[in-house]
Amino acid sequence: MAMNDTPPSVIGRTALAVEVTDRLRQMILEGRLKPGEKIREKLLTEEFGVSRTPLREALKVLASEGLLELIPNRGAIISRQSxxxxxxxxxxxxxxxxxxxxxxxxxxxxxxxxxxxxxxxxxxxxxxxxxxxxxxxxxxxxxxxxxxxxxxxxxxxxxxxxxxxxxxxxxxxxxxxxxxxxxxxxxxxxxxxxxxxxxxxxxxxxxxxxxxxxSLTAEEEAGRGPGPGAIAGE
Amino acid sequence: MAMNDTPPSVIGRTALAVEVTDRLRQMILEGRLKPGEKIREKLLTEEFGVSRTPLREALKVLASEGLLELIPNRGAIISRQSxxxxxxxxxxxxxxxxxxxxxxxxxxxxxxxxxxxxxxxxxxxxxxxxxxxxxxxxxxxxxxxxxxxxxxxxxxxxxxxxxxxxxxxxxxxxxxxxxxxxxxxxxxxxxxxxxxxxxxxxxxxxxxxxxxxxSLTAEEEAGRGPGPGAIAGE
DNA sequence: GCATTGAATTATGCATTCATTATTCAAGTC
DNA sequence: GACTTGAATAATGAATGCATAATTCAATGC
Incomplete structure (x- = not known):
């Protein structure tokens, strides 16, 4: 019988799709991809140096997280929130x-x-x-x-x-x-x-x-990136 | 200019990946795929009549929902919960x-x-x-x-x-x-x-x-499907 | 007889290709 | 001159193919 139970973080290599998911999420959170912006798969595959397959898997995950919206046959747009x-x-x-x-x-x-x-x-x-x-x-x-x-x-x-x-x-x-x-x-x-x-x-x-x-957060859409803006005092 | 704003549910065809995601989720919830069970991509692609691509996208989404676990290079297993x-x-x-x-x-x-x-x-x-x-x-x-x-x-x-x-x-x-x-x-x-x-x-x-x-829910793992079992009285 | 090693098989991860749908833009019509 | 139509282009959706990692199982050594 094989000894099982996930080996305690032995795996050095992270899956490409996971890597892409994390980087994309970061880009969205940092405002490098702005709300309402359309995602060009081709551009991102070139920037990340991966094929469309892992990128598309990442998009599916981020969509289920609510960070972007997938419109059938029309691609993904960063969720703009009211x-x-x-x-x-x-x-x-x-x-x-x-x-x-x-x-x-x-x-x-x-x-x-x-x-x-x-x-x-x-x-x-x-x-x-x-x-x-x-x-x-x-x-x-x-x-x-x-x-x-x-x-x-x-x-x-x-x-x-x-x-x-x-x-x-x-x-x-x-x-x-x-x-x-x-x-x-x-x-x-x-x-x-x-x-x-x-x-x-x-x-x-x-x-x-x-x-x-x-009550402190204000509409800021179509913003110009994060900038040196204000910071919440919570 | 094009008139935009998502047409009110005009699209008759649902994306294949979404379809697969929903059916797989249903299978898991109904217990047709039991906790701890390993998912054979090949089997499911044959059952659904689709290729591995949309199936894998579905797996990614369901994993992010916590219904199954993806282990790098070792596939997906239905989450067994303690x-x-x-x-x-x-x-x-x-x-x-x-x-x-x-x-x-x-x-x-x-x-x-x-x-x-x-x-x-x-x-x-x-x-x-x-x-x-x-x-x-x-x-x-x-x-x-x-x-x-x-x-x-x-x-x-x-x-x-x-x-x-x-x-x-x-x-x-x-x-x-x-x-x-x-x-x-x-x-x-x-x-x-x-x-x-x-x-x-x-x-x-x-x-x-x-x-x-x-306090009413009991361990049932490795169960024999949903069966005519008991039902919560909440 | 049991454990260990390694080749064969199988499955997954990713890239590429093909098909289908949207978008663009120019030509024609009213 | 503005609107409509349709061909060309580009993007997305899905399938296939290839590379690599994991699993299986038989053969060998102890």
């Missing part, structure tokens, strides 16, 4: 993050909670320095850490799928200093309830924290 | 359905709420007749109606994606008569809070309603 759609997504995201907070209170290790607290402590200095780029990536790290601390893979994946689709909007949201600081306050409060393992309260705080962002 | 995974999924689903209930209280039309109430009224007779098949499909219709009444497409899609993965478990859950009746009670309570447009309470009831199911 304000209404963004609000929908934020509403679902806020609920999922609330659940993550609640679960983290039960499932997280002490070390994980400590790490979240540590990251949160670093947040206010970035706000005070008005360093949006650093703040944004630190903020994202905190949210991800809480998600991971839920120890619920399904939740983590569902969240990631939706988070993709509003990443640019989050990045470009432009809060006032006052709102930004309140976001920092909220993060500190969340860190405290997490440490206290107060699930119900953590859920409420996290849901509320994220729902506020929904 | 009790733990099922619990994860139910936890997320319960939260999403709770949100759907909450949103429905704000967004639903009176007609939609009436329809939900009407469906709910038909539930108890099915329980009393112990007609599991009818009960199950009616129950599913109610849940879908509430989801749709949320008028949040993102929520509806996210929910559907996860619901796929526990459909069989839901179908096969075998509640006691007592638990089954309590599920009916809960549904009636939910219908009432919906009609009253009491969002917060609807959310609580729906989340609780679904979380109970999590």
């Amino acid at each position: 304000d209404a759609e963004r609000e929908e997504i934020f509403l679902v995201l806020s609920t999922l993050e609330g659940l993550a907070g609640e679960l983290a209170c039960e499932a997280a290790t002490d070390e994980e909670l400590q790490e979240i607290a540590r990251l949160t402590d670093a947040l206010r200095p970035q706000f005070e320095a008005r360093d949006r780029r650093s703040y944004f990536s630190l903020n994202q790290a905190i949210h991800n850490a809480i998600l991971n601390a839920s120890h619920n893979e399904t939740l983590i994946r569902s969240h990631a799928l939706l988070a993709y689709r509003v990443q640019r909007a989050r990045y470009q949201a432009n809060p006032t200093a006052h709102l930004w600081e309140r976001a920092v306050d909220e993060h500190e409060a969340i860190a405290r309830t997490l440490l206290a393992r107060d699930g119900a309260r953590t859920r409420l705080l996290m849901t509320a924290h994220l729902r506020k962002l929904s | 009790d733990a995974e099922r619990e994860e999924i139910f936890l997320v689903l319960s939260t999403l359905e709770g949100l759907a209930g909450e949103l429905a209280c704000e967004a639903a039309t009176d007609e939609e709420l009436q329809e939900i109430a009407r469906l709910t009224d038909a539930l108890r007779p099915q329980f009393e007749a112990r007609d599991r098949r009818s009960y199950f499909s009616l129950n599913q219709a109610i849940h879908n109606a509430i989801l749709n009444a949320s008028h949040n497409e993102t929520l509806i899609r996210s929910h559907a994606l996860l619901a796929y993965r526990v459909q069989r478990a839901r179908y096969q859950a075998n509640p006691t008569a007592h638990l089954w009746e309590r599920a009916v009670d809960e549904h009636e309570a939910i219908a009432r809070t919906l009609l009253a447009r009491d969002g917060a309470r609807t959310r609580l009831l729906m989340t609780a309603h679904l979380r109970k199911l999590s």
